[in-house]
Amino acid sequence: MFLVGLSGGIASGKSTVVTVLRELGCAVIDADVIARQVVQPHLKAYQQIVHHFGTEILLENGEINREALGSIIFSQPEKRQLLNSITHPEIQKEMLKQILKYFVLGYRYVILDIPLLFETNRLTKFMKYTVLVYCPRAQLSRLMQRDGLAQAEAEARIRSQLPLDEKRRFATHIIDNSGGRESVPAHGRGWSWRSFKVLSNPNQAGIL
Numbered sequence: 001m002f003l004v005g006l007s008g009g010i011a012s013g014k015s016t017v018v019t020v021l022r023e024l025g026c027a028v029i030d031a032d033v034i035a036r037q038v039v040q041p042h043l044k045a046y047q048q049i050v051h052h053f054g055t056e057i058l059l060e061n062g063e064i065n066r067e068a069l070g071s072i073i074f075s076q077p078e079k080r081q082l083l084n085s086i087t088h089p090e091i092q093k094e095m096l097k098q099i100l101k102y103f104v105l106g107y108r109y110v111i112l113d114i115p116l117l118f119e120t121n122r123l124t125k126f127m128k129y130t131v132l133v134y135c136p137r138a139q140l141s142r143l144m145q146r147d148g149l150a151q152a153e154a155e156a157r158i159r160s161q162l163p164l165d166e167k168r169r170f171a172t173h174i175i176d177n178s179g180g181r182e183s184v185p186a187h188g189r190g191w192s193w194r195s196f197k198v199l200s201n202p203n204q205a206g207i208l
Helices: 014-023 031-037 044-053 066-073 077-105 136-147 151-159 164-170 193-200
Strands: 002-008 028-030 109-113 129-134 173-176
Touching: 002 014, 002 164, 014 028, 014 109, 014 129, 028 031, 028 077, 031 077, 031 109, 044 066, 044 077, 066 077, 077 109, 129 164, 136 151, 136 164
Parallel strands: 002 109, 002 129, 028 109, 129 173
Antiparallel strands: none
16 A cells, blocks of 8 residues: 655645545545544543643634634644644544555555645655645635635735745645646646546556
């Protein structure tokens, strides 16, 4: 089995690429979905987050208010690092469980959708390929429109991650998503429909 790391900047259109991959039958593990699961009430990460950030970040039903927590971590880098140190170990444990599931099912490739793949840089050494979804010119406007943010807020969130051009240096493949879904995966450095179809076949013996 080989692992493929998929990443991109905030509002770069990575979800569009993941949708295409799933439509093709690819095995995709979404770190964002797992991140929401591991902070459910009464789980270990949830308890640690409440301990460090206080009950002010909770909704009335006891769940974490992601918007309130986000406003803290995007403006305070040390708080963001603290949150990552709490959640990342739990996320990685669950990802490993899901990787093993796909291994048992016979998949040759498993795609790991990890927003901070290049920031943490801990997992890239395990990846056969690393794919970056790239759209720097549209990123700011997409984020402002998607999340209803003022320009200053959106720029602060973008700055909290590595610039797309810097991530590009570390990626083995690039998907240019500037044109939205219609451009995926037509554009890319060595990345084609054949590449996606290989990933979608659990018993595919070839390589990309």
